[in-house]
Amino acid sequence: MSISLSIIYLIATIAFILGLKKLGHPATAKNGNLIAASGMALAIAATIFIHDLQIPTSIYILIGSALLLGSAIGGLMAVKVKMTKMPELVSLFNGFGGASAALIGLVEFSKNVDDKMQATTIVSGIIIGAITFSGSMIAWGKLNGSIKSVVSIPKYNTINNLFFLAIIAFAVFTVSTGASNQAIIFGLLGAGLVYGILFVLPIGGADMPVVISLLNSLTGIAAAITGILYSNMVMLVGGILVGSAGIILTIAMCKGMNRTLGAVIFGAFGGTDSVAGADKRLGSIKKTNPSDAAIMMNYANSVIIVPGYGLAVAQAQHVIHELEELLTEKGVDVKYAIHPVAGRMPGHMNVLLAESNVDYSLLVEMEDINSHFKNTDVVLV
Known part of the structure; x- marks a missing residue:
């Protein structure tokens, strides 16, 4: 790798890290997105043009055509998408990232079948990419309503866990025996696609934020694996950043839902198992009506609004902002108390409220606002 390419990759990596940091707050998220995208564009351009290889002109034409086509499709989708449809778009982008990793693995497997380390990397990329693609497509279908919200599968947890162990055993067999038969590698691809479907299909819409975050982290891991395969540091770092950020966010949301990451992956996820203590009544319950609630808020000194999944589905962000202004x-x-799993995906509630021009200073994370509830007159959930 030339010094100039290394320097550009370093600049791109810094852009990724800076962009990711700015994405942590609504006020700086737009600039953060632009900075990270600029870093990626710089890395792509450097990879294409800074090298000492003899590349036929026809290959450059194919690469340029693919870039133009992908940019046009992605840009058109991003411009036309409604803010309430953003979760579907993120699911699609997650799926495309996983599909890319799987396709790269299919192309490279036969060239590296004798190298156990490379073969392990490729097989891992194929499986993770396939799971991410099919799982993201199911999540997309659930979010846009084309797939039933919850599909019951008998003995769901047992079937999923056994199937996952079978995939691991199949992958170990493929690498250890040095099997070069294309039918085997396509079998692994198919198994990954089936597991992705089984993993997401039984999960309800309210649990989709955790699913999307987990699939997003898998996309990052798949990208990092591809970076290892090609010894490309910028792909490796970018994948690690996406994967680790997704895992951290997933764990934070699991904590907010009183679940463990193990329970999310291997059982009691999207099912009927109740959370310990969830049915414990902590106070008296008194029925009310909209008029009484309005009177209570009118004479209150402080009100905390806790928006959730229902508000996102009903697209009521503008109405709630009008109430706040009154x-x-x-x-x-x-x-506004923002729960990690509020909305239809991670950060979706922040985006919806920002769309209705809610002041960023009014949005408070769960950990920071919990101590304020005991001194608040009215909480509107």
């Missing part, structure tokens, strides 16, 4: 005009202190 209360603020009356001198009521209003805050």
